[in-house]
Amino acid sequence: MVEIKFSAQVASARDKWLKLSADETLDTVLEFLRSKYAEEGNNNRRLGNLAAQTWIIRRKLENMPSDPETKIGQILENPNNAKTQKTVKAKKEETTQIEAVKASSDPTAESDDAMTVINILEEVTINDMRFFAGSRVEVSKADAERLIKAGKAQMNAQ
Numbered sequence: 001m002v003e004i005k006f007s008a009q010v011a012s013a014r015d016k017w018l019k020l021s022a023d024e025t026l027d028t029v030l031e032f033l034r035s036k037y038a039e040e041g042n043n044n045r046r047l048g049n050l051a052a053q054t055w056i057i058r059r060k061l062e063n064m065p066s067d068p069e070t071k072i073g074q075i076l077e078n079p080n081n082a083k084t085q086k087t088v089k090a091k092k093e094e095t096t097q098i099e100a101v102k103a104s105s106d107p108t109a110e111s112d113d114a115m116t117v118i119n120i121l122e123e124v125t126i127n128d129m130r131f132f133a134g135s136r137v138e139v140s141k142a143d144a145e146r147l148i149k150a151g152k153a154q155m156n157a158q
Contacts, residue, residue: 007044011051023071029056118136124153
């Protein structure tokens with residue numbers, strides 16, 4: 001990810017917006033910042049507001065499998081490890097990914113190029129691609145069977 005360097009005034013304004021709402025959830029603060037953006041008259045503070053919104057959106061994306069009630073203060077306290085609240089669900093997803101990689105690298109496995117369409121029930125990673133619940137994906141029959149057995153997918157009815 002590209003690290004963006006802000007002017008001192010914009011960075012200071014961003015930090016003030018974030019510290020002002022450290023006890024709130026990411027979603028709550030994002031709504032608050034969006035409502036305050038239009039009211040703000042100072043350009044540096046407006047840019048700081050946008051920078052804070054961008055920071056929050058990035059943290060939301062980084063913490064997707066985590067608790068949605070994550071507070072800004074928790075992330076600010078530990079900036080080197082933004083994913084402090086990683087859930088068991090995410091660990092299961094990693095296990096499924098490792099099993100899929102092992103199976104795909106197994107030379108004794110069938111080299112069946114047949115593909116099938118499945119519906120993803122839980123977030124899963126297939127061949128280094130992340131898929132979210134509700135996604136419809138075309139995968140190899142072997143991957144489909146593993147995901148269905150793991151309870152993370154079902155065959156597409158269409």
